Amino acid sequence: MSRSSLLLTGSLLLVLLSFGTADALLVEPFPVTPPSEQASSSAQSSQASQPEEIPPEEPPLPPSSEEAVPPPLPILPPDPVDVLPPPPPSSENPPEGAVTKKSGTDPLAIVSQLNFTAEETDQRSLLSAVVKEPSLVTTRVLLQDGDRAGLLAWIETPNVKEVFLVLKDSLATLFSPEVRDLLDEMQAPEGKPPRNFLTFLDPALSEERFVFVRVRERLYEFHIAPGKDEAMYKLVEALTN
Numbered sequence: 001m002s003r004s005s006l007l008l009t010g011s012l013l014l015v016l017l018s019f020g021t022a023d024a025l026l027v028e029p030f031p032v033t034p035p036s037e038q039a040s041s042s043a044q045s046s047q048a049s050q051p052e053e054i055p056p057e058e059p060p061l062p063p064s065s066e067e068a069v070p071p072p073l074p075i076l077p078p079d080p081v082d083v084l085p086p087p088p089p090s091s092e093n094p095p096e097g098a099v100t101k102k103s104g105t106d107p108l109a110i111v112s113q114l115n116f117t118a119e120e121t122d123q124r125s126l127l128s129a130v131v132k133e134p135s136l137v138t139t140r141v142l143l144q145d146g147d148r149a150g151l152l153a154w155i156e157t158p159n160v161k162e163v164f165l166v167l168k169d170s171l172a173t174l175f176s177p178e179v180r181d182l183l184d185e186m187q188a189p190e191g192k193p194p195r196n197f198l199t200f201l202d203p204a205l206s207e208e209r210f211v212f213v214r215v216r217e218r219l220y221e222f223h224i225a226p227g228k229d230e231a232m233y234k235l236v237e238a239l240t241n
Contacts, residue, residue, distance in 0.1 A: 080132045081166050083157045110238050117143040125153035127221045130167050151223035164214045176204035215240045
């Protein structure tokens, strides 16, 4: 009996050992990672979990003082006009029966009478770009009730007709395809001297309307801001009497 019991016990042990070996072969073992690799993997995972740093945006630079000044208008004729200075007023009385020439009006005085404020400006007029000596052109920005009404520029010279013709030739090369409301005519208002009248709108040049009037020996340039037509045309009529 003892021998049979020993054989039975041994058989049971062999069976149990064989099942344990099979279980060990069927279970996939966990990969063993060296400590150095574990540290590297931990560092990478911590970096991945941190959000990517985005460099702060640089604040935009404030506009320079040069950008605040309106750029000069691109009108440069190949041969600017050499303007003749107006003759000084004569103290001699004209001959009997001669027609006396009407003295020129004071534009700035009329500007003030019509409740405009005239301020000096660095903005170039189209007129100042067609003469050799731009300093002979007087230019003022006009304000009314604190708002811009437009711009006034003028020149007085015996060869004013030549200046006006060069100006018109230069404008012909400056117009964009968007130019509209173009009017160029000789006018003879009743009770007033004859005058050349030229006006147009060209959004490529400015949002303001351009008006040029040649009367006697003066050539005026007006820029009329939107909504200021009535007030500015009163000034046009007052200056061209």
